[in-house]
Amino acid sequence: MNKLVKLSLAVLLLASVIAWYQPNLIYNTKDIHDFAAKFPALVSFFKWFHAGKATNSKVEDASSNEVEDGSPELAEPTRIFTKEELAKYKGENGGDIYLALMGRVFDVTRGRDYYGPGGGYAFFSGVDGSRAFVTGDFKPEGLIDDITGLGSQDYIGLRDWLDFYMKDYQYIGKLQGLFYDADGKTTEYYHDAKQWIKEASNYKEDEDLFKEKFPMCNIEYKPEEGSRVWCSTKSGGIQRDWVGFPRSLYSADSKNIRCACTQETDLNDSLLKEYPNCPKDATSCMLPK
Known part of the structure; x- marks a missing residue:
């Protein structure tokens, strides 16, 4: 793709995301750069922009x-x-x-x-x-x-x-x-x-499909409160039209666990577990300290 076209796409995409998420960053290029670093989807995009269609x-x-x-x-x-x-x-x-x-x-x-x-x-x-x-x-x-x-x-x-x-x-x-x-x-x-x-x-490819089915939760940690996980229509770098409910997602061998946002139709999946002391229909959960 032409470098100028790629530059235009990069500017438009990043400006749109920032204007929607945190409009006060638009006038500070350093903040824009560091903001982009926090989101895997934008990291991947900038990797594509800088390197073009790089080989795997x-x-x-x-x-x-x-x-x-x-x-x-x-x-x-x-x-x-x-x-x-x-x-x-x-x-x-x-x-x-x-x-x-x-x-x-x-x-x-x-x-x-x-x-x-x-x-x-x-x-x-x-x-x-x-x-x-x-x-x-x-x-x-x-x-x-x-x-x-x-x-x-x-x-x-x-x-x-x-x-x-x-x-x-x-x-x-x-x-x-x-x-x-x-x-x-x-x-x-x-x-x-x-x-x-x-x-x-x-x-x-299979992992990307799995990530779209069970996108990662948003997460924050405060020493005085502990960790909180929550779901939204853009958590885990996946933009979607549903929010989902936070659940512990176990790997098939039960060795790895992460938080996943899950649709109601998938709540009975055997790899999913509810967080303790968190209502089944809650979109935000505090994790045990």
């Missing part, structure tokens, strides 16, 4: 050191962080803000309003909270780098978020831990994770 192989390999389009690895950093060192970069006293995703460290200082102290995503700063990007568990025990046993859609979500950060923030180093060793070399776990993402991507 390039997208699937976003977590790899190898760039399959043949471009040189000029941006590959050599700095290695320990977890203790990374924890110092939370933006306190006006300092820099770094976060890690699947072992890759990014400088998100320009998103201080969101990642800095008091910001809505401050819990991601100074740690590798890869798992929480897709589980929505923002408590300390959920902000971990271990992504073992996630569902296919979760691995696809991690792939998309990593692709987003690689394109929109500065990749400055690697975190010693599960994905990279003390010399910055990839670990066996790194290659396992890469395979999990690849296998998940092979089932993307």
